[in-house]
């Protein structure tokens with residue numbers, strides 16, 4: 001296959017899933033109801049393909065008994081990691097056409113963000129989340145086009161906690177020796193050159209261990225930090241020497257639950273305020289992009305600053321909106337869906353009453 005054919009094929013694949021709003025798409029994923037808990041399940045009716053869902057209010061009071069939402073797609077509780085990835089793959093492949101891509105998982109703690117992005121375990125390929133599958137797929141593609149395009153792939157891992165960036169840097173720790181690719185000039189020493197899926201698995205394993213033993217035991221705080229995995233790709237056409245660059249950011253966001261100010265103080269309050277601020281800033285940026293506003297407020301949080309070059313313009317954005325079906329989570333579920341509705345630029349207005 002020559003270079004152009006690969007590009008055209010990727011473009012076609014991408015266009016097939018390009019619906020609704022230009023470069024911003026929103027997928028809703030409802031995680032299964034975890035058995036063994038003494039809880040009730042919220043009634044949610046949905047149609048996967050056309051992305052509609054109707055959520056019943058368990059209190060059944062007032063006019064507002066049901067709420068209707070529409071996104072690009074809804075994945076129900078029995079959806080597999082593979083199915084979710086199949087609908088994400090074309091977007092990821094557009095990275096090799098030189099696009100920048102951001103994929104977020106948004107939702108309250110326990111709604112399945114990490115499950116969707118990473119999966120429950122690194123060791124079981126069947127359960128791999130979007131990030132391992134994405135890198136695996138990229139390596140397959142880059143290897144199959146080796147004779148026409150030479151690719152370099154670099155990976156960075158960053159945590160954003162209390163508006164501070166914490167880069168995983170295995171070079172300074174003497175753990176990662178693979179030389180930085182020459183051409184992949186992202187001016188940062190935290191870039192790790194990877195050549196295979198095994199490299200990625202190793203890197204992430206070390207990253208997770210490193211997090212867990214870190215001075216601040218960030219692992220325990222993981223639901224209160226944003227975790228960003230960035231993949232940078234540079235491709236050079238061997239015949240023409242023309243160059244293409246793309247980047248993919250896979251973001252497991254901090255839990256979106258609202259903290260009752262009367263119940264927390266000190267560090268927890270500070271964390272909650274930082275999370276609140278950065279999630280609203282992210283919402284404002286995507287909203288501005290969806291509405292093609294001339295001013296996009298990137299400067300309001302570290303998260304949006306870090307992702308500035310990959311949000312907007314020619315970049316493509318996907319948000320996974322994660323839903324916890326426990327009835328106790330109803331209020332958070334509605335607030336999550338409203339956030340998603342706002343960023344998708346497809347606000348359907350007032351709640352409708354479904355009989």
Ligand code: ADP
Pocket residue numbers: 030031032034077107108109110111112113114115116120223322
């Ligand atoms: P979050 O990252 O939003 O805090 P997790 O990804 O840790 O949430 O998910 C919470 C729990 O629910 C975990 O035990 C996880 O394995 C389980 N879970 C989440 N999504 C799914 C799913 N689609 N299928 C099976 N179990 C899931």
